Amino acid sequence: MELVGKKSSHTGNELNSKTTQFNEMNKLAVKAFSKRILCSGDLESKLARPVNEEKSDRGTSFDLEGGTLPARNSEIRFSSVESKIPKPHQLDDPDMRASCLARFAHHELMAVELLAWALIRWPKAPLGLRQDWYEILADEQKHCRLYLERLDAHGLSLGDFELNPYFWRQAPRISKSPRGVCAFLSALGLTLEQANLDFTIIYGEAFENSGDLESSEVFKIVHRDEIRHVASASRWLKALSGEKKEVDRYKNSVPFPLSAARAKAKRFESAPRRAAGLEESFISFVKNSRSTQESLRR
Numbered sequence: 001m002e003l004v005g006k007k008s009s010h011t012g013n014e015l016n017s018k019t020t021q022f023n024e025m026n027k028l029a030v031k032a033f034s035k036r037i038l039c040s041g042d043l044e045s046k047l048a049r050p051v052n053e054e055k056s057d058r059g060t061s062f063d064l065e066g067g068t069l070p071a072r073n074s075e076i077r078f079s080s081v082e083s084k085i086p087k088p089h090q091l092d093d094p095d096m097r098a099s100c101l102a103r104f105a106h107h108e109l110m111a112v113e114l115l116a117w118a119l120i121r122w123p124k125a126p127l128g129l130r131q132d133w134y135e136i137l138a139d140e141q142k143h144c145r146l147y148l149e150r151l152d153a154h155g156l157s158l159g160d161f162e163l164n165p166y167f168w169r170q171a172p173r174i175s176k177s178p179r180g181v182c183a184f185l186s187a188l189g190l191t192l193e194q195a196n197l198d199f200t201i202i203y204g205e206a207f208e209n210s211g212d213l214e215s216s217e218v219f220k221i222v223h224r225d226e227i228r229h230v231a232s233a234s235r236w237l238k239a240l241s242g243e244k245k246e247v248d249r250y251k252n253s254v255p256f257p258l259s260a261a262r263a264k265a266k267r268f269e270s271a272p273r274r275a276a277g278l279e280e281s282f283i284s285f286v287k288n289s290r291s292t293q294e295s296l297r298r
């Protein structure tokens with residue numbers, strides 16, 4: 001499945017439109033938009049784009065230190081159950097395909113929420129970075145909707161599955177890190193999203209092999225956008241940190257327990273990382289990294 005090297009699904013006009021929209025929103029509107037995502041419990045509100053946001057801010061509040069989970073209604077409530085994602089060879093089973101789609105949809109939803117959190121947690125971050133976050137948030141909303149459409153085609157919804165808050169468990173450590181914005185960039189962009197450069201290829205191929213070509217196309221779209229997201233995180237981490245080498249920038253910023261071992265799948269793809277502009281030494285560092293458990297087994 002050829003993915004790397006193709007243009008993003010966003011056209012230049014679409015990106016310019018989102019940029020103009022962000023520039024026209026004042027800080028109060030951006031904050032209200034972000035709070036609406038965090039403090040509304042329904043999917044529709046979390047996946048809707050900004051509309052008259054200043055008027056919609058009714059004084060709701062959210063713990064900026066990341067100690068509180070975002071609002072969720074009963075249909076998409078968080079669960080403490082930790083279930084494993086189906087393996088690629090299991091996707092001939094439609095139930096396994098649905099479970100996989102739900103997992104990826106929920107990851108996108110948590111990314112939407114985390115980016116909304118970042119926009120209000122760091123209001124003095126560079127305007128260009130906040131603009132990138134706003135644009136990436138729109139991508140994550142789109143990705144979530146695409147996965148949900150495919151899940152609906154399987155006759156199921158997100159509420160039919162256990163939704164673990166794994167991404168959100170990283171928020172308190174990110175917020176308390178002395179590296180601030182750099183910790184967020186390392187955690188979301190250069191760990192969780194970098195790993196998705198591998199997973200979107202692996203599972204896109206698996207869905208294609210199972211005969212679900214529509215879902216496979218969704219993974220291709222997400223993959224292309226993910227390259228741009230990782231590139232943004234890499235570029236801004238370089239701009240905001242003092243280290244000259246990307247390996248050092250990452251190691252000094254990523255909050256425990258996240259690490260380079262979490263920034264990849266077992267099948268490692270170098271090409272999309274090069275497309276994202278990651279330094280060769282950093283690509284090698286991630287490729288060769290091992291978790292603590294893996295190191296102990298050696």
